Amino acid sequence: MTQIAFIGLGNMGGPMAANLAKAGHAVRGFDLSPVSREAAARDGVSIGASNTDIVAGADVIVTMLPTGKHVLAVLAEILPRAKKGALIVDSSTIDFDSAKKAHALAKEHGFLFVDAPVSGGTGGAKTGTLTFMCGGDDTAFAAARPLLENMGKRIVHCGGAAAGQAAKICNNMILGATMIATCEAFVLGEKLGLTPQALFDVVSTSSGQSWSTTAYCPVPGPVPAAPSNNGYKPGFASALMLKDLRLSQEAAASVGATTAMGALATQLYAVHNAWGEGGADFSGIINLIRGKAG
Ligand code: NAD
Numbered sequence: 001m002t003q004i005a006f007i008g009l010g011n012m013g014g015p016m017a018a019n020l021a022k023a024g025h026a027v028r029g030f031d032l033s034p035v036s037r038e039a040a041a042r043d044g045v046s047i048g049a050s051n052t053d054i055v056a057g058a059d060v061i062v063t064m065l066p067t068g069k070h071v072l073a074v075l076a077e078i079l080p081r082a083k084k085g086a087l088i089v090d091s092s093t094i095d096f097d098s099a100k101k102a103h104a105l106a107k108e109h110g111f112l113f114v115d116a117p118v119s120g121g122t123g124g125a126k127t128g129t130l131t132f133m134c135g136g137d138d139t140a141f142a143a144a145r146p147l148l149e150n151m152g153k154r155i156v157h158c159g160g161a162a163a164g165q166a167a168k169i170c171n172n173m174i175l176g177a178t179m180i181a182t183c184e185a186f187v188l189g190e191k192l193g194l195t196p197q198a199l200f201d202v203v204s205t206s207s208g209q210s211w212s213t214t215a216y217c218p219v220p221g222p223v224p225a226a227p228s229n230n231g232y233k234p235g236f237a238s239a240l241m242l243k244d245l246r247l248s249q250e251a252a253a254s255v256g257a258t259t260a261m262g263a264l265a266t267q268l269y270a271v272h273n274a275w276g277e278g279g280a281d282f283s284g285i286i287n288l289i290r291g292k293a294g
Pocket of ligand 1: 007008009010011012013030031032033036051064065066067070074091092093094118119120121122235236237240243
C-alpha cells in the first residue's frame with residue numbers, strides 16, 4: 001500500500017485525495033483551512049497536524065495549491081522532512097518559471113518530481129476523469145502514472161521539467177480566445193436574425209467548430225449540460241480563466257512569443273472580472289459582449 005501525503009484539500013484537491021483513498025491507498029492530508037480538512041476527513045482522508053507531519057514517511061507527496069508562490073513555499077517547508085527519494089507530484093496550475101524552480105529544488109534534494117496540472121474541473125476531480133498534463137523525466141513519470149490513473153482518465157507525458165504547465169497554459173489560451181470568438185459570433189448571429197440553434201447546427205459541423213461551441217455553447221439551448229443553461233454558474237469560473245491567461249502572457253513575455261489573441265483575451269477577461277463577474281462561468285463573457293447582464 002502506497003503512503004500518500006496530500007497537501008491542499010480545496011475544491012480540486014479534496015475530491016482528488018478522496019479518489020486516492022477510495023483506490024485503497026493510505027492517504028494523509030493537510031490544508032490550512034479547517035473546512036477543507038473536515039470535508040476531506042469525511043471522504044476517507046486521514047488528517048495530519050501539519051504539512052511536515054504528513055510528509056514524514058510518505059512514498060508520494062501530492063500538492064494542489066493556488067499559485068507558484070504557494071508551491072515553492074510548501075516545498076521549502078517539506079523537503080527537509082520528507083523521505084529521501086520520494087515522488088512529488090504538483091497538480092496546481094502555476095507559472096512556468098516557478099514550475100522550473102520546483103523541479104530544480106526537488107532534484108537538488110534527491111526527490112523525483114512531476115508537474116501535472118489538470119483539466120476537467122471540479123466535476124472531473126469528483127468523478128476521477130481529469131486529464132493530467134505531465135512534465136518530468138521518464139523515471140518520475142513512470143512512477144507517477146499509476147497513481148494519476150486513480151484520479152484521471154487521460155495521462156499525457158508532455159516532456160521534461162515544466163512541460164505539463166506549458167501544455168496547460170497553451171491549451172487554456174486557445175480556450176479563452178475561442179470562447180470569446182464564439183460568443184461574438186453568436187451575438188452577431190442574433191443581431192442578423194439567426195436563431196442560436198440554426199447557428200449551432202452549422203458551426204458545430206463546419207470549420208468554425210470548437211469545444212466552445214460543441215461542448216460548452218455560450219447561449220442557452222443547444223448544449224443542455226452547458227453552464228449557459230444554468231445561469232452561467234461555473235463550471236470554470238471567469239477568475240480562473242483570467243489567472244490562466246495571465247500565466248500564458250507571463251510565459252510568452254519570458255520567451256518573446258507573439259500572442260496577440262491571447263493578450264486580447266486576457267484583457268477582455270480582465271474587464272469581465274472587473275465587471276463583477278469573476279465568479280460566473282467563463283462562457284458568461286457573452287453578456288459583456290452583448291452589453292447587458294444575463
Ligand atoms: P482552492 O482554493 O479551492 O484550493 C487550494 C487549497 O490550498 C485551499 O484549500 C487552501 O487552504 C490550501 N492551501 C493554501 N496554502 C496552503 C499551505 N501552505 N498548506 C496547506 N494548504 C494550503 O483551489 P482549487 O480550485 O482546488 O485549485 C487548485 C489548483 O488547481 C489551482 O492552481 C487552480 O488554478 C487549479 N485548477 C482548478 C480548477 C477548478 O475548476 N477549480 C481546474 C483546473 C485547475
